[in-house]
Amino acid sequence: xxxxxxxxxxxxxxxxxxxxxxxxxxxxxxxxxxxxxxxxxxxxxxxxxxxxxxxxxxxxxxxxxxxxxxxxxxxxxxxxxxxxxxxxxxxxxxxxxxxxxxxxxxxxxxxxxxxxxxxxxxxxxxxxxxxxxxxxxxxxxxxxxxxxxxxxxxxxxxxxxxxxxxxxxxxxxxxxxxxxxxxxxxxxxxxxxxxxxxxxxxxxxxxxxxxxxxxxxxxx
Amino acid sequence: xxxxxxxxxxxxxxxxxxxxxxxxxxxxxxxxxxxxxxxxxxxxxxxxxxxxxxxxxxxxxxxxxxxxxxxxxxxxxxxxxxxxxxxxxxxxxxxxxxxxxxxxxxxxxxxxxxxxxxxxxxxxxxxxxxxxxxxxxxxxxxxxxxxxxxxxxxxxxxxxxxxxxxxxxxxxxxxxxxxxxxxxxxxxxxxxxxxxxxxxxxxxxxxxxx
Numbered sequence: 143x144x145x146x147x148x149x150x151x152x153x154x155x156x157x158x159x160x161x162x163x164x165x166x167x168x169x170x171x172x173x174x175x176x177x178x179x180x181x182x183x184x185x186x187x188x189x190x191x192x193x194x195x196x197x198x199x200x201x202x203x204x205x206x207x208x209x210x211x212x213x214x215x216x217x218x219x220x221x222x223x224x225x226x227x228x229x230x231x232x233x234x235x236x237x238x239x240x241x242x243x244x245x246x247x248x249x250x251x252x253x254x255x256x257x258x259x260x261x262x263x264x265x266x267x268x269x270x271x272x273x274x275x276x277x278x279x280x281x282x283x284x285x286x287x288x289x290x291x292x293x294x295x296x297x298x299x300x301x302x303x304x305x306x307x308x309x310x311x312x313x314x315x316x317x318x319x320x321x322x323x324x325x326x327x328x329x330x331x332x333x334x335x336x337x338x339x340x341x342x343x344x345x346x347x348x349x350x351x352x353x354x355x356x357x358x359x360x361x362x
Numbered sequence: 363x364x365x366x367x368x369x370x371x372x373x374x375x376x377x378x379x380x381x382x383x384x385x386x387x388x389x390x391x392x393x394x395x396x397x398x399x400x401x402x403x404x405x406x407x408x409x410x411x412x413x414x415x416x417x418x419x420x421x422x423x424x425x426x427x428x429x430x431x432x433x434x435x436x437x438x439x440x441x442x443x444x445x446x447x448x449x450x451x452x453x454x455x456x457x458x459x460x461x462x463x464x465x466x467x468x469x470x471x472x473x474x475x476x477x478x479x480x481x482x483x484x485x486x487x488x489x490x491x492x493x494x495x496x497x498x499x500x501x502x503x504x505x506x507x508x509x510x511x512x513x514x515x516x517x518x519x520x521x522x523x524x525x526x527x528x529x530x531x532x533x534x535x536x537x538x539x540x541x542x543x544x545x546x547x548x549x550x551x552x553x554x555x556x557x558x559x560x561x562x563x564x565x566x567x568x569x570x571x572x
Contacts, residue, residue, distance in 0.1 A: 201513070220509065223508040223509060223510050224510060226455055226459075226508055226510075227455075227508070227510045227511070227514070229455075230451040230452065230454060230455045231451065233451065234447055234448065234450075234451045238447075287444040287447055287448065288441060288444050289441075289444045289445050289447070289448040289518060289520075290444070290447070290448055292518065293448060293514050293518065296517060297510060297513065297514065
């Protein structure tokens with residue numbers, strides 16, 4: 143097989159397995175059985191192993207010698223670390239967006255706000271959270287800072303926050319989004335920074351309340 | 363089995379050597395990496411060399427062009443500024459966390475840093491000063507206790523890449539910042555410490571533009 147085909151298969155396996163992890167079909171702590179995975183995806187074991195080693199670099203799975211690959215479990219402390227990283231990434235993103243604010247970005251932000259208001263009013267929770275994901279990716283992408291974008295992608299910061307974290311209740315989230323977008327439009331960097339910080343601290347607290355802390359790592 | 367271990371450590375050594383050559387600009391940005399030559403210089407075969415080059419490619423220090431080979435990646439000014447901004451964000455978080463967990467041992471360590479900075483500066487010992495600079499920033503990232511900070515720094519060589527370029531800036535620009543950053547951490551002044559971190563990096567940018 144030539145190199146290009148090999149790469150296509152590797153990427154295919156990588157995307158599929160990543161999706162299985164983020165959709166919680168492969169659960170935290172679960173062993174990834176290579177033969178089964180190869181069979182399910184209808185490809186050979188080589189691209190599976192290549193994909194697994196990329197996912198290992200991204201710290202989504204881990205390898206134990208003579209045991210194999212497992213979906214990595216996020217400990218409470220680590221989740222808090224990720225929330226903090228997300229916070230500083232978004233703070234920087236917003237700083238850059240305010241610096242570069244133009245008509246196009248303004249219009250896009252207003253469109254996001256209108257979307258949030260609509261889905262909140264019509265109680266379309268699914269659409270609301272879909273827009274929420276788009277909005278946060280939009281902030282990162284619009285920063286125009288390649289290191290910021292790469293850090294988010296390589297460490298799956300936003301993705302991990304969505305899938306492993308508890309979702310903020312919709313009316314609180316609506317408030318946060320409204321205030322955030324307004325602060326950006328008013329170029330009020332200090333206010334925007336504080337909003338993100340408070341939002342992060344609230345998330346941390348809700349995790350403690352929800353007992354994430356008590357979840358212990360399963361023994362191997 | 364033995365052969366594989368040997369190969370792995372050879373490629374590791376090659377990785378470290380080549381990385382150093384890139385960071386001290388012995389291999390210049392845009393320069394082609396001639397595999398035969400580097401293999402001969404390092405006294406290794408081409409297999410561990412190629413493995414090392416692939417790791418460096420993942421770290422975006424070098425890039426591969428089909429039918430042309432590996433080249434040292436050129437970092438534009440825009441990219442360097444992007445990197446400094448992310449570094450500023452990381453260090454802001456680090457400062458915050460360090461203030462939260464500040465104890466006698468950390469305070470002592472910080473005071474030592476400050477005294478060493480001042481003494482190197484007064485003696486105009488640039489080499490020592492820059493070495494301290496490096497140690498201080500690693501200390502902050504590692505002491506913050508957020509494993510992602512360490513991983514991000516390693517994956518993107520944030521601090522290492524800052525230094526290769528920062529060498530071009532004047533050390534008299536930074537001494538006041540280091541004193542202020544350390545003092546405000548010890549005084550537990552999160553806002554001032556973070557402002558100093560960001561301001562310092564903005565100064566680095568300014569110095570670089572000139």
